[in-house]
Amino acid sequence: MSPRKSGLGRGLEALIPLAEEEATAQGVIEAPLASITPNPHQPRVPIRDQDLVELAASIEEHGIIQPLVVTRTMDGYQLIAGERRWRAARLAGLSTVPVVVKDVAPSEMLELALVENLQRADLNPLEEATAYRQLIEEFGLTQQQVARRVGKSRVAVSNTLRLLKASRPVQEA
Incomplete structure (x- = not known):
């Protein structure tokens, strides 16, 4: 009975084909x-x-x-x-x-x-604003950094964040 060869102990290159096979399997x-x-x-x-x-x-x-x-x-x-x-x-x-x-x-x-x-259930503007605030408060990002990471302009992020300061009826509209 021949022993089964494993990717372990043979370097990273031996594991890459396994990752590619897994991706193809999915x-x-x-x-x-x-x-x-x-x-x-x-x-x-x-x-x-x-x-x-x-x-x-x-x-x-x-x-x-x-x-x-x-x-x-x-x-x-x-x-x-x-x-x-x-x-x-x-x-x-x-x-x-x-x-x-x-x-x-x-x-x-x-x-x-x-x-x-x-x-697809896209985020509504209030959910988007809440997520931006979370990135800023929990991870210490600036509006510019948030904008770059999500592919929006800083102005778009800033305007969306303003929704969080609006009255509840405006937020729910």
């Missing part, structure tokens, strides 16, 4: 950005340039946290979900992005793109 791979085309069934209204600039700044700081969802095509991949992240990654100058590859029929692409957008 369905996340790195795909060349140039090989991905947009979803022609994108349900989201046109994406504002300022939103893309802010997201690109966040991606430059933190990378892409949530992988894009794609399907295979003859020439590469087509987006199912994540067009804002895809466009912002291009703007940020990335060459590859994390993706989850799903085998879907063209008729399912709009459905999946719509479900992905409907399932």
